[in-house]
Amino acid sequence: MEDKLxxxxxxxxxxxxxxxxxxxxxxEKSGKVPGLAVVLIGEDPASQVYVNSKEKMANSxxxxxxxxxxxxxxxxxxxxxxxxxxxxxxxxxxxxxxxxPPPQIDEEQIILNINPQKDVDGFHPSNVGLVFTGAKDGFxxxxxxxxxELLKRSKVETKGKHAVIVGRSNIVGKPMASLMIQxxxxxxxxxxxxxxxxxxxEIRRADIVIAAVGIPEFITGDMVSEGTVVxxxxxxxxxxxxxxxxxxxxxxxxxxxVAPKASLITxxxxxxxxxxxxxxxxxxxxxxxxxxxxx
Numbered sequence: 001m002e003d004k005l006x007x008x009x010x011x012x013x014x015x016x017x018x019x020x021x022x023x024x025x026x027x028e029k030s031g032k033v034p035g036l037a038v039v040l041i042g043e044d045p046a047s048q049v050y051v052n053s054k055e056k057m058a059n060s061x062x063x064x065x066x067x068x069x070x071x072x073x074x075x076x077x078x079x080x081x082x083x084x085x086x087x088x089x090x091x092x093x094x095x096x097x098x099x100x101p102p103p104q105i106d107e108e109q110i111i112l113n114i115n116p117q118k119d120v121d122g123f124h125p126s127n128v129g130l131v132f133t134g135a136k137d138g139f140x141x142x143x144x145x146x147x148x149e150l151l152k153r154s155k156v157e158t159k160g161k162h163a164v165i166v167g168r169s170n171i172v173g174k175p176m177a178s179l180m181i182q183x184x185x186x187x188x189x190x191x192x193x194x195x196x197x198x199x200x201x202e203i204r205r206a207d208i209v210i211a212a213v214g215i216p217e218f219i220t221g222d223m224v225s226e227g228t229v230v231x232x233x234x235x236x237x238x239x240x241x242x243x244x245x246x247x248x249x250x251x252x253x254x255x256x257x258v259a260p261k262a263s264l265i266t267x268x269x270x271x272x273x274x275x276x277x278x279x280x281x282x283x284x285x286x287x288x289x290x291x292x293x294x295x
């Protein structure tokens with residue numbers, strides 16, 4: 001079974017090592033480093049974990065790292081004012097407002113007000129369009145880009161292969177499809193969702209399955225053909241009284257029934273998750289090079 005696992009943590013560590021070397025070289029040449037600002041509204045424990053992990057990684061790479069924690073009851077105007085300040089800060093090259101914000105905040109408006117050149121999450125419509133058209137000056141969203149890197153670095157053949165993406169979110173499903181059909185990747189793509197008729201039949205046609213539906217262990221062994229490559233984006237917390245914490249983490253794929261049929265599969269945790277942060281750091285370095293016109 002071990003030889004079937006795509007270890008995202010191992011691949012993410014490779015990417016981080018490459019970034020660290022490049023950052024060190026660029027700092028020596030220019031005296032400057034990438035700057036990443038992460039904005040958190042409120043102190044939700046899960047969001048704090050994500051923000052702290054991003055801050056820790058940025059610091060480990062030698063980035064200029066800024067964490068801004070705003071009160072839970074912050075107004076839309078207050079958040080937009082912080083975004084504008086960061087837009088105008090020459091030491092900041094990447095801006096990320098942790099999602100989801102509290103209900104009084106219009107997340108779409110926040111995204112629209114981030115300078116697209118600093119939108120390292122890749123959610124601004126300008127970047128969405130650039131990625132969709134295959135332009136080289138956009139920022140791919142970090143999770144889909146991380147999935148693609150997992151495939152590339154695991155030497156999975158994508159050209160002419162049928163990729164079935166389960167999930168149609170703007171964060172993963174749709175941009176994943178955009179990346180998989182680009183020249184050089186050259187997959188044929190089917191996007192499935194909750195209204196797809198006979199989902200199992202669609203998935204069984206796949207050479208590559210990318211699961212991002214947000215339902216624990218939704219894709220089961222009977223839905224997957226022998227030899228399929230499976231990328232599980234989902235991370236779900238389910239009750240489990242046998243575990244010390246009373247819960248366990250699982251993906252959108254039922255690992256126990258799917259893994260025996262897969263040629264390669266990502267575990268949860270330790271698969272896609274580490275790649276998301278690695279690609280955020282990569283986007284931040286890319287933003288730095290573009291804004292500073294170096295590299």
